[in-house]
Amino acid sequence: MTVQKLPIAKAINESLRKAMETDPKVLIMGEDVGKLGGVFRVTDGLFKDFGEDRVIDTPLAESGIVGTAIGLALRGYRPVVEIQFDGFVFPAYDQIVTQLAKMHARALGKIKLPVVVRIPYGGGIGAVEHHSESPEALFAHVAGLKVVSPSNASDAYWMMQQAIQSDDPVIFFEPKRRYWDKGEVDPEAIPGPLHAARTVRAGSDLTLVAYGPMVKVCLEAAAAAQEEGKSIEVVDLRSMSPIDFDAVQASVERTGRLVVVHEAPVFYGAGAEIAARITERCFYHLEAPVLRVGGYHAPYPPARLEEEYLPGLDRVLDAVDRSLAY
């Protein structure tokens, strides 16, 4: 593969392919991942090329998928499992939280669990219930898991490589409404570490922090604000556990203001953690309280209301204005 413009879904597909070619222990597992190539076609073609021993159509049982992936990992495999949609991870939540996350510690570090759990997440695709949720905080709260989410094709490609190579379990949240967004992927590039945040737009008046699907919204908001003469920096967190607080701190020390944006409900969400830590670290640099923009304390609404529910340009700019008004 040379440098190519790929949609995010295809970048993940290429990344999985490369991982499988490089390491015969890498397995793909999940519902419909075989012939169909997954409901989003992220595993398209892998079944054809690697066969059913490595691309495993599993029974319709999420607890079973993650539980057996744990067993396979104990036996030396590196399973990459697909959960079809965010809302269907919960039958597997028990296995992830009580087993996958804790086994390394319980075995005094003697066993490793290199399992990647891929979850297409978030809203904006007009789906029925349980197909649009952002449960990342529920996983980030659990010690023993890494939780990441790419926002562009290059990160999707590289972060998947790194997640598979990681000896720790990684919950890999894929921003499903961005699956078709194209971006450049350089297979020769040397990627930064999996947990590192990245400044995707430089600015001096305020920092927007986001990850996954909201990075694009924040970039658009920053561009809109630019027209009004405001200089907004955008930091793509990339990893929600661990969080690269140093990068966020450095940005906030430059700008003095921080707004955190995510789709997940604000209450007890990632934004709360970031606000608390940054307030602690940057108290004397802050010109305004850290503000959060995100979902409400309400079930993800039916599709016809999701545009009202999801943070869009206006809600981000509104928070920017409120911060700048201090």
Next chain:
Amino acid sequence: MTVESTAARKPRRSSKRTAGAGARKTAADPELVQLLTPEGERVEHPDYAIDLSAEELRGLYRDMVLTRRFDAEATALQRQGELGLWASLLGQEAAQIGSGRALRDDDYVFPTYREHGVAWCRGVDPTNLLGMFRGVNHGGWDPNSNNFHLYTIVIGSQTLHATGYAMGIAKDGADSAVVAYFGDGASSQGDVAEAFTFSAVYNAPVVFFCQNNQWAISEPTEKQMRVPLYQRAQGFGFPGVRVDGNDVLACLAVTKSALERARRGEGPTLVEAFTYRMGAHTTSDDPTKYRADEEREAWEAKDPILRLRAYLENAGHADAAFFEELESESETLGKRVREAVRAMPDPEPMAIFDNIYADGHALVDEERAQFAAYQASFATESEGGVAAVEGN
């Protein structure tokens, strides 16, 4: 890898095998309860006698035709962009109408997301089923008004609710029963196994009605199980029976018998309705990626509606006028559904905050107020041209 099959196990199959080939059970199978052959001939079964009047037979036919019409209309509405998604029941009319007509009013139904025919039998207005697929609500009906629970999207969950409800019926000393619907794929879920366990242990009056339509999205039943599904019940300690799911009479008779057993306090039954999903899994699915056309064609020959029609005609139970009248009734239903969907308004944005807690919640109140103020700021902006959000 060297996983080799034991003698008892079915041989492993090549992944290149065309879908649907192999040892699939056919309608002529002795394990399959059948009262009406694919050609529309009436046959008897020693355990499942049924005697229906011509009017009742026409009623079952009418139910199936109207359900199919409703389903086709919904599929068309999805294609026209009026619905975000639709899960068609095409091919499963007999399984749903047969089991649905076996129910008494005081029985309770726990469906998945495809039980449009059962909903029809319960008297749920078909247009109520569409709100969720249009994206204007997450349910759309009061489960208690027809004893028909909300559709459940998370696979298998409702089998436990059904079991618990049935346990409640037993505690109350009532003689109602519960039917839990689920798919062949769902039978792999832990929840379903747990529902089997609970219902057996507590002798709950529940009928597990599995529509084995051969596929769970792209996965054939071979990816879910290695023994016929109905046999699984035995291991949990209750009977399992496989019925021809394209035979409405057999589905009616078998479900009735299972419900009677439940009412007598003899506990659960697993009914496996052996049927076929003729369409795509949902309107987002593309079955050409994973299954062969010939398979569908073979099943079309077993079409539940054509089968009953052949019987009605041959036995002289229905005349041309009946079929004509039904045709025009179908048209009327289609039109009504079309108009109702198009007239279905989008919910008010504030509905996001409705019915989250029965007792209310301070945070919801606070967010509702903030949201209202935020929405109002746009109204001001468009009316007065003021940049409403600035500086507040």
